[in-house]
Amino acid sequence: MESAVKGKTVALVTGASSGIGYEYARQLAERRYNLLLVSNEEEPIQKVARELSIHYSVSVEGLYRDLSHLDAASSLYCYCRENDIVVEILINNAGIFFFNDVINVNTGKLSVIVNLHVYTVTMLCHFFGEDMAKRGKGYILNMSSLAAKIPYPGISVYAATKSYVRTLSKAMYNEMYDKGVIVTAVCPGGVATNLYNLKPELLRLGVRLGILMPTKKLAYRGLSAMFAGKRCITPGWINYLFSFSFLIKYKTGGVFLRLKASIFMIEKYFGRRD
Numbered sequence: 170m171e172s173a174v175k176g177k178t179v180a181l182v183t184g185a186s187s188g189i190g191y192e193y194a195r196q197l198a199e200r201r202y203n204l205l206l207v208s209n210e211e212e213p214i215q216k217v218a219r220e221l222s223i224h225y226s227v228s229v230e231g232l233y234r235d236l237s238h239l240d241a242a243s244s245l246y247c248y249c250r251e252n253d254i255v256v257e258i259l260i261n262n263a264g265i266f267f268f269n270d271v272i273n274v275n276t277g278k279l280s281v282i283v284n285l286h287v288y289t290v291t292m293l294c295h296f297f298g299e300d301m302a303k304r305g306k307g308y309i310l311n312m313s314s315l316a317a318k319i320p321y322p323g324i325s326v327y328a329a330t331k332s333y334v335r336t337l338s339k340a341m342y343n344e345m346y347d348k349g350v351i352v353t354a355v356c357p358g359g360v361a362t363n364l365y366n367l368k369p370e371l372l373r374l375g376v377r378l379g380i381l382m383p384t385k386k387l388a389y390r391g392l393s394a395m396f397a398g399k400r401c402i403t404p405g406w407i408n409y410l411f412s413f414s415f416l417i418k419y420k421t422g423g424v425f426l427r428l429k430a431s432i433f434m435i436e437k438y439f440g441r442r443d
Contacts, residue, residue: 173218173222173224173230174204174205174252176253176254177201177203178256178257179258180197180205180258181249181259182207183207183208183261185207185214186206186217188384189261189312189333191384192388193388194229195388198221198229204228204230206218206229207263207280208231208263209234210234211233214232218426219276230246232245237282237284241289242289242296243292243296245293246296256300256307258308258309258395259297259307261294265281266327268324271325271326287329287330290334298345301350307350308350308395309353310352311355312338313334313335313338314357315358318332319333342401353391353400354402356403378438390402393403
C-alpha cells in the first residue's frame, strides 16, 4: 500500500496513539500540518490517523513501529527516504514509565527503556536533524521530564534517561541554531495520561489539584515553545517550585533554604526566558 504522505512535507510524531503524543498530533493537524504518526499500538494509531485526516482535512499516515528496537530509527528514516517524505518537525514523544528499584527490574525491561528513551531518540535526531540542517530549516521537540532534575528513588532509570534527553536537546540547540534548526526540550511534571496507570477519578483529581497537567495544555505549551525558538521549558509554575525545592532539600536538608529557593523560583518563573 502506498504511503498516505508520499512526497509530502510532514510533522513526525512518535507515541501518537494516545496521551501527549495524540494531542501533539491533533494540534499540529489543526495548524494544517500533514502527519506521519508512529506507535507500537497498531489499531489505535490507524484509528487516530483516520480521525485526524477526516476532521482536519490533512494527509495523515499511521505507522506501526516498536521504537525500542535498535534498528527502529534507521528503519523509519529509510521508510521516509523511500517515500520522499520530508520531515520538517520531529516530535520525540514515545516513552514508558515504571516505578521500581534498578536491581528489581528485569534486564529486558531495562533495555527497552534505555533503547527507547536514549538510543532511538539520539538516532532520530541524528538522521532527521542532518536533513533539516541541509535544508536550513526544521524543528525537533524532545520530551524530557521534571524527573530529569530529580534523582528520586524508584524512578532512577526513567530519570536518568530523561536527564540524557534534556542534556542532548540543550546541547543540540546550540549546535543546530545557526543551521536554522530549533531543538526544544520539554520537561513536564505529572501529566494526566495513562502512563502512570492511575484510575480515571484519580487523574481528574490530580488535574483539579494542579498536580497533573492536562495533555491539551502541555502540548500547546510545548509547541508554542518550539515555534518560539526556546531551548528548554518546564511547563507550570508548580513544577519549578517542586523541582527546585526538592533539589535544595536533597542537597542540604535546610528548610529555610528550601523556602527561599522556592520563592526565588516562583519569581523567576514569571519572567523566565529559556
